[in-house]
Amino acid sequence: MTGHTPRLSGSGMTLAYDKRVIAEELSVEIPDGSFTVIIGPNACGKSTLLRALARLLKPSAGTVLLDGRDVHSQPTRTVARTLGLLPQSSTAPDGITVAELVARGRYPHQSILRRWSATDERVVTESMEATGVADLADRHVDELSGGQRQRVWLAMALAQQTPLLLLDEPTTYLDIAHQIEVLDLCAELHERQGRTLVAVLHDLNHAARYATHLIAMRAGRIVGSGQPGDVLTAALVEDVFGLACRVIDDPETGTPLVVPAARRRSGVPHPAPAVP
Amino acid sequence: MTTVAVEPSIGSRVGVRPRAVVVGVAALIATVVVAVLSLGTGEFPIAPADVVKTLFGQGTPAHAFIINELRLPRLITAVLVGAALAAGGAVFQSLVRNPLGSPDMLGVTNGASTAALAVVILGGSSTQLSVAAVAGGLAATVLIQLIAGRALHGFRFILVGIGMAAILTGVSSYLLTRGVQMENARALLWLTGSLDGRDWSNAIPMALALAVVLPVLLLACGPGLRILEMGDDAASALGVPVPLLRNGALLSAALLVSFAAASAGPVQFVALIAPHLAKRLTGAPGPNLLPSIAVGALLLTGADYLAQHTLSDNVLPVGVVTGLIGGGYLVWLLTTERRAGRI
Numbered sequence: 074m075t076g077h078t079p080r081l082s083g084s085g086m087t088l089a090y091d092k093r094v095i096a097e098e099l100s101v102e103i104p105d106g107s108f109t110v111i112i113g114p115n116a117c118g119k120s121t122l123l124r125a126l127a128r129l130l131k132p133s134a135g136t137v138l139l140d141g142r143d144v145h146s147q148p149t150r151t152v153a154r155t156l157g158l159l160p161q162s163s164t165a166p167d168g169i170t171v172a173e174l175v176a177r178g179r180y181p182h183q184s185i186l187r188r189w190s191a192t193d194e195r196v197v198t199e200s201m202e203a204t205g206v207a208d209l210a211d212r213h214v215d216e217l218s219g220g221q222r223q224r225v226w227l228a229m230a231l232a233q234q235t236p237l238l239l240l241d242e243p244t245t246y247l248d249i250a251h252q253i254e255v256l257d258l259c260a261e262l263h264e265r266q267g268r269t270l271v272a273v274l275h276d277l278n279h280a281a282r283y284a285t286h287l288i289a290m291r292a293g294r295i296v297g298s299g300q301p302g303d304v305l306t307a308a309l310v311e312d313v314f315g316l317a318c319r320v321i322d323d324p325e326t327g328t329p330l331v332v333p334a335a336r337r338r339s340g341v342p343h344p345a346p347a348v349p
Numbered sequence: 350m351t352t353v354a355v356e357p358s359i360g361s362r363v364g365v366r367p368r369a370v371v372v373g374v375a376a377l378i379a380t381v382v383v384a385v386l387s388l389g390t391g392e393f394p395i396a397p398a399d400v401v402k403t404l405f406g407q408g409t410p411a412h413a414f415i416i417n418e419l420r421l422p423r424l425i426t427a428v429l430v431g432a433a434l435a436a437g438g439a440v441f442q443s444l445v446r447n448p449l450g451s452p453d454m455l456g457v458t459n460g461a462s463t464a465a466l467a468v469v470i471l472g473g474s475s476t477q478l479s480v481a482a483v484a485g486g487l488a489a490t491v492l493i494q495l496i497a498g499r500a501l502h503g504f505r506f507i508l509v510g511i512g513m514a515a516i517l518t519g520v521s522s523y524l525l526t527r528g529v530q531m532e533n534a535r536a537l538l539w540l541t542g543s544l545d546g547r548d549w550s551n552a553i554p555m556a557l558a559l560a561v562v563l564p565v566l567l568l569a570c571g572p573g574l575r576i577l578e579m580g581d582d583a584a585s586a587l588g589v590p591v592p593l594l595r596n597g598a599l600l601s602a603a604l605l606v607s608f609a610a611a612s613a614g615p616v617q618f619v620a621l622i623a624p625h626l627a628k629r630l631t632g633a634p635g636p637n638l639l640p641s642i643a644v645g646a647l648l649l650t651g652a653d654y655l656a657q658h659t660l661s662d663n664v665l666p667v668g669v670v671t672g673l674i675g676g677g678y679l680v681w682l683l684t685t686e687r688r689a690g691r692i
Contacts (some may be wrong), residue, residue: 129582154587159584164446164632166575173634176363180576181588186569189360197359211362291467 077107078141080269081126081156082239088293096169096293099135103237103286109271110280113290114314119273120161120241122290126271127239137264139237151331153181157235157308159226161242163304165214170212171225175201180234198232204258220251227258238262239274244279252276256283281305281329289313305329350386368633375626376643380650387654388420426547427653427667428646429555430613431623433605435462435645436559436566436638437631438620439627440602443574444595445503445510445635448628451621452486452606455510458620459517460489461610462540466521469527469536478539479554479611486607489513516591532633540669542616544653553614558608561602567638570598575635616649616668623648648674 081103088096095118103109103126107181110220111119128144137144144152157178164186165174178200180192184289201207204224209217214225223243223343230238240259244252260283263293275278280287289297297304307320310331317334324330388404389395393415395403395464403412438451445455452458464485468478504630525533538545573594577584585591606620624644625639630644652670659665 111512124582127582127586129585130592149585150588153586156586158582160580160586163580163583164578166578168632169634170362172359173363176359177576177579177587180572183572185572189364193356194360197363210359294390 078138079103079118080140081138081224081271083122083126083132083137084135085136086126086132088118089133090121090130094293096134099293099295101126101288101295101298103269103271106243106267106269107286108260108284109269109282109286110113111274111286111288111290112275112280112313117232117290117291117313119290120266123239123241123273123342128152128157135213150181153159153233154238155235157230157233158330159230159238159240159243161245163226165222166237167215169214170210171206171212171214171217171228172197172201174214174225174306175206175232178229178234179231180274186268196234197232200228203231214224219247223247223251231262235268237269237271240270242273242275244274244276252279259283262271277305277310277331278323281331282323282326301328305331356604366631366633369633369637372627372630373640373643374648376640380643380647383647383650383654384424384428387424387650387657388416388656390658391415391420391608405635422548422552423544423546423653424650425554426612427544427649428557429559430609430616430647431553431619431645431647432642433555433559433609433645434616434619435608435623435627436563436651437532437602437635438645439575439624439638439641440566440570440598444517444599444602445506445577446578447503447507448625449621450503450507450510451624453615453617453620455507456489456516456517457486457492457510457603457606458610458615459514459521460492461486461607462519463517463524463614464488465539465610465614466524466536468534469523469539471606472532475550476529479551482611483607485603486610486669487603488599489517495597495598496630506566538666541666542671543666544613544616544656545664545666547613555608555612563642566598566601570594570601571636571638575596578634578636581663602606614666614668617672618678619648619652619671622671622675624680625682 079102082101084100086099087094088099099122101122113119121130121349122169125132128137128149139147139152139156143145156343176193176197179197182193183189198207200212201210206221206224206228209221209225214222217225227243243259244255247255256279259270259272262268284301287298287301287304288295289309296313297309305320307318310316310318310320319332320329321332322330382623385397385400388398389397395412395415401406402408403416408416408513416618441455442448461482463603464481465478469482473481493506493513494671497618498508525536528536573589576587576589577594579590583589624637624641625642627640630642631637649667649671652674654668656665656667656670
């Protein structure tokens with residue numbers, strides 16, 4: 074290792090589902106120890122890029138390198154000990170309890186002969202505590218709220234104990250309070266446990282606030298990457314999303330805050346709504 | 350006085366659920382009870398105590414002949430076929446993530462029966478019939494998988510499977526119209542699924558298939574199948590080699606179901622109902638392979654007992670009984686689930 078090569082990177086990738094090409098000649102580097110967030114409009118290929126990095130989609134050209142080796146030439150189980158993924162949609166099997174689901178994160182560390190060890194016990198307990206679901210351990214997953222459920226899935230991904238963790242839209246379907254809760258949790262894991270996180274997010278302001286490294290994509294290409302303060306400009310948002318906006322400092326954190334431009338008013342002002 | 354609440358370890362809470370063990374053991378005990386009853390019932394009744402004695406080699410020669418030569422092969426075939434159908438069904442339902450996705454709905458059993466039917470119409474031997482049934486079931490499975498595509502998502506597999514079942518039913522009907530009357534009677538009886546006149550030549554191939562396939566399913570596929578229920582992506586991220594596991598589990602299950610069809614004909618509903626019942630009783634996630642197997646053995650042994658002794662003069666094919674029980678269970682299930690507002 075030279076120290077310059079990040080643990081996870083992709084180079085010259087062509088990503089396609091059957092014949093439908095999503096991206097060509099795509100190269101990306103995930104800085105070690107970063108909380109990288111990928112943003113971009115719908116169908117720009119950001120989830121596809123994440124799937125390629127997670128070994129779920131084999132690039133039809135180019136390679137994804139994990140610790141210097143092609144991720145597709147490594148056994149699934151080996152990859153699963155280094156690289157974790159929280160997919161966009163997972164199904165909690167009927168009747169499964171929180172503890173049982175979180176314990177499944179230990180699967181890549183187990184084998185037919187070695188089923189449950191003291192390490193498994195400790196890691197699962199710690200993962201449930203870190204995500205605040207320890208009290209729910211014996212509850213059924215299907216009776217939890219959306220926010221609780223997402224924390225349980227996150228606990229499962231944590232129990233996998235991978236230095237790299239990919240998150241595909243971890244805040245989708247959550248209300249604003251739960252979105253912030255999940256992102257705070259991610260930031261905490263990133264800071265406290267030193268894991269490298271890569272998340273696909275839709276909300277630009279969330280991305281700007283939580284990311285240490287931002288990647289902006291449009292039509293299968295990376296059009297900007299770096300610190301959120303450098304990447305997220307009004308010009309980039311206009312270019313990538315076709316949205317006129319102003320970018321101001323977030324009064325809470327000083328990170329960029331995207332404020333969409335007000336609707337262009339026609340010449341005649343709207344009459345004030347009648348007061349009943 | 351202070352009470353110290355000792356949290357049980359996570360390991361003790363995530364392992365095999367006690368309820369699953371209870372269900373499995375209870376079903377096994379019930380199977381043994383039905384088996385003893387079944388061995389003692391018939392034109393020549395034998396008391397349960399004498400049945401047990403005879404099984405342990407302490408019976409009279411007459412009892413030994415009736416039990417070991419006449420009744421035991423049929424009973425063992427029922428136990429093994431029930432177990433095989435249940436294991437196959439549990440794997441299918443788990444793979445396609447649909448409680449109705451059983452091999453008798455998805456064309457696998459139809460593959461076995463159509464091939465067997467062709468042999469019957471052509472006047473082949475019973476060995477040829479068995480070989481054809483196994484080959485037909487496997488061929489149908491491979492074909493469904495090839496058409497459904499490499500990704501093999503549950504939904505696509507179900508649609509292709511249902512299509513395959515429909516085509517093969519058509520082919521079977523055509524074969525029946527071409528057959529002459531005597532062969533047709535034999536063919537129809539076989540198509541219903543029957544354990545009548547089953548001897549060791551039916552039990553032994555089934556036993557061998559189970560001996561080979563079950564360890565593969567339980568040890569190599571079981572843990573992965575549990576993970577696979579969370580979705581392909583989640584499973585892959587957890588280190589499950591998804592395509593390999595799917596193909597391996599699918600072929601193993603198809604092999605069991607095809608051998609079951611070769612032994613007893615396409616007995617309906619056991620592959621559908623046994624895993625379903627086991628899952629309901631255990632309340633546990635995962636394919637519940639062992640409890641399903643025990644319930645399947647119980648179901649088919651029980652159904653065959655009813656088939657033999659309900660009508661005094663006429664012996665029912667066991668497939669009729671499983672059809673009645675299975676259909677009844679489904680209707681009951683739909684009604685109760687609807688009342689509970691779950692569907």
